[in-house]
Amino acid sequence: MANELRVGIVGAHRGSSYMAPFSAIAETEVTAFCDINEETLQSVAERFNVPQQFTDYEAMLDAVDLVVLATPENLHVPQSIAALEAGKHVISEVTAAVNLEECYDLVRAVRKSSAKYTMAENTCYSKANVLIRNMVDSGMFGDVYFGEGEYLHNVKSLHHDASGNPTWRYYWQVGINRCNYATHSLGPVLQWFGGRVASVCCLGTGVHTDPEHAMEDTVMMLCKTDCGGLIKIRIDMLSNRPANSYFSLQGTKGCYEGSRGLGAAPKIWLDEFSVTEQWRPLSQFEDCLPERWQNPPAEAESVGDLGEYFKVRDFVDSILTDTTPPIDVYTAMDFTVPGLVSEQSIANGGAPIEVPDFREIDF
Numbered sequence: 421m422a423n424e425l426r427v428g429i430v431g432a433h434r435g436s437s438y439m440a441p442f443s444a445i446a447e448t449e450v451t452a453f454c455d456i457n458e459e460t461l462q463s464v465a466e467r468f469n470v471p472q473q474f475t476d477y478e479a480m481l482d483a484v485d486l487v488v489l490a491t492p493e494n495l496h497v498p499q500s501i502a503a504l505e506a507g508k509h510v511i512s513e514v515t516a517a518v519n520l521e522e523c524y525d526l527v528r529a530v531r532k533s534s535a536k537y538t539m540a541e542n543t544c545y546s547k548a549n550v551l552i553r554n555m556v557d558s559g560m561f562g563d564v565y566f567g568e569g570e571y572l573h574n575v576k577s578l579h580h581d582a583s584g585n586p587t588w589r590y591y592w593q594v595g596i597n598r599c600n601y602a603t604h605s606l607g608p609v610l611q612w613f614g615g616r617v618a619s620v621c622c623l624g625t626g627v628h629t630d631p632e633h634a635m636e637d638t639v640m641m642l643c644k645t646d647c648g649g650l651i652k653i654r655i656d657m658l659s660n661r662p663a664n665s666y667f668s669l670q671g672t673k674g675c676y677e678g679s680r681g682l683g684a685a686p687k688i689w690l691d692e693f694s695v696t697e698q699w700r701p702l703s704q705f706e707d708c709l710p711e712r713w714q715n716p717p718a719e720a721e722s723v724g725d726l727g728e729y730f731k732v733r734d735f736v737d738s739i740l741t742d743t744t745p746p747i748d749v750y751t752a753m754d755f756t757v758p759g760l761v762s763e764q765s766i767a768n769g770g771a772p773i774e775v776p777d778f779r780e781i782d783f
């Protein structure tokens with residue numbers, strides 16, 4: 421197709437997961453891969469038969485229309501700004517930024533650019549979270565006022581490379597004492613609530629497992645939403661334990677609890693159930709999924725993970741139709757900034773800290 425969007429993927433590891441959705445979408449073609457590690461670059465380009473390879477990100481920008489930034493978190497903002505200034509659309513991996521100053525720079529760059537920006541918060545596209553969102557939107561839970569998101573993932577093995585040198589995760593995921601990497605947990609719950617976080621209080625457990633890191637083993641962030649609701653976020657990337665990603669929701673007419681593992685089914689209770697009935701498995705509510713999940717487009721068939729497909733499809737559609745992407749820069753800030761400002765709260769004994777609304781900021 422002559423007017424296909426040319427896609428350049430930066431960062432070969434996580435970046436590879438974008439091959440399947442982009443290959444399925446007729447209006448896009450991955451024409452370039454970029455990685456500073458030449459060996460990794462060669463192997464990924466050969467594996468996916470991608471014609472152009474770059475070790476220099478800026479050099480790649482000329483050759484593409486859209487970039488996927490699957491690079492270390494601290495590169496997301498500088499690389500986004502470079503792309504936006506060159507008029508190239510951006511899909512940035514999570515989190516959008518590593519400090520508040522970067523957030524201002526990013527929002528300013530998006531406002532100035534003719535190109536579009538999204539943050540690829542894939543947990544907002546997981547089947548269970550999409551289903552709960554649709555049930556919330558159709559009023560099945562009544563008014564929602566409490567939610568939880570937990571990301572428990574012992575990634576100590578990724579804090580050093582094979583030669584023993586600290587990786588980006590060492591500095592940006594566990595090197596600062598705050599609720600780092602919270603977008604996976606906060607994003608979906610915030611979408612269920614339909615607002616933004618107005619303030620956060622943050623406390624931690626102390627440092628126990630891997631004392632060289634500043635981040636406490638478990639960090640708990642309480643988010644007060646602008647509608648008065650409460651969201652509890654627990655992040656732990658250090659404790660010795662199996663991984664789990666857990667969500668829950670409470671509304672006036674029902675509640676949801678995700679799985680805590682060992683085969684336990686995610687479950688729903690609604691006040692319309694009979695008085696004796698307790699929980700029903702979430703799987704019984706699949707007819708509440710959005711229509712496109714029940715009857716996906718033919719092109720999605722080749723993509724293993726439907727959520728990954730819709731995440732990319734939605735952004736491509738926003739470019740093709742010149743509309744606002746579902747997770748635009750302001751939503752990206754709503755998901756990212758609470759975790760950043762939680763640093764001030766945890767340093768001040770859990771004191772509430774206001775979360776700025778970037779929609780209202782005049783530059």
Ligand SMILES: NC(=O)c1ccc[n+]([C@@H]2O[C@H](COP(=O)([O-])OP(=O)(O)OC[C@H]3O[C@@H](n4cnc5c(N)ncnc54)[C@H](O)[C@@H]3O)[C@@H](O)[C@H]2O)c1
Nearest residue numbers: 431432433434454455456457490491492493513514515542
């Ligand atoms: N959404 C998710 O579920 C999910 C999962 C994993 C990772 N991520 C995100 O994806 C990003 C990458 O994570 P990862 O696990 O693949 O990290 P990684 O360290 O395994 O890979 C990063 C890659 O980026 C390359 N790189 C570093 N600097 C570069 C530069 N200046 N230009 C080009 N390439 C460069 C490295 O050589 C490496 O190949 C992170 O932002 C992470 O938060 C998201």
